[in-house]
Amino acid sequence: MDEARTFGALRLCPDPNGFGGIHAYRLERGLISIADIDPTRSIPAIARNVLGGDVMADDRALILELEERYAEATNKSDVMEFDDLFAEDAMLMMPDRPAVISREAIVAHQREFFKSIKAQIKSIVAEVEVHETLVYTRGAFNYSMAPKMGGEAVVMRGKFINLYKKDEMDEWRIWRSINNIDHPHDD
Numbered sequence: 001m002d003e004a005r006t007f008g009a010l011r012l013c014p015d016p017n018g019f020g021g022i023h024a025y026r027l028e029r030g031l032i033s034i035a036d037i038d039p040t041r042s043i044p045a046i047a048r049n050v051l052g053g054d055v056m057a058d059d060r061a062l063i064l065e066l067e068e069r070y071a072e073a074t075n076k077s078d079v080m081e082f083d084d085l086f087a088e089d090a091m092l093m094m095p096d097r098p099a100v101i102s103r104e105a106i107v108a109h110q111r112e113f114f115k116s117i118k119a120q121i122k123s124i125v126a127e128v129e130v131h132e133t134l135v136y137t138r139g140a141f142n143y144s145m146a147p148k149m150g151g152e153a154v155v156m157r158g159k160f161i162n163l164y165k166k167d168e169m170d171e172w173r174i175w176r177s178i179n180n181i182d183h184p185h186d187d
Contacts, residue, residue: 121143123139123140
């Protein structure tokens with residue numbers, strides 16, 4: 001290990017004293033010095049050894065919380081929450097619309113959308129796959145949108161895939177959000 005790496009709640013770095021070991025820092029708990037970790041082992045294996053469990057479970061719980069925040073932001077028309085949820089180089093891909101590219105453009109798009117539309121979403125995450133630098137989520141949603149000036153709501157069902165990556169502050173952010181709509185079949 002030539003440089004420090006972060007994996008969930010664990011930060012690993014070469015022994016600063018040059019003795020060839022690895023030091024592990026549990027980010028919220030201070031220093032845990034580990035001298036006998038084989039530096040050729042994978043980061044998840046080292047993390048399980050140091051933390052006594054699966055570090056990815058912490059990331060999985062955090063991602064599920066971020067998915068809930070996304071739904072709450074939609075339901076409350078909270079544009080600033082979208083600013084916090086998306087990566088700077090994010091892409092939002094919705095049905096029958098051009099992709100919205102960059103966090104700034106996504107926030108502007110949502111701001112304009114919420115000026116005239118009241119939306120409600122209920123989503124269910126069916127799968128979360130956590131990797132060191134990327135998280136994949138897949139799920140389904142029920143969505144409705146109604147004009148704020150009055151009128152009938154449009155109700156739809158669909159599926160989504162969200163990809164998360166860590167930003168420069170080591171926080172998970174939505175990097176790609178891909179949504180589609182289930183169209184009813186003619187009987």
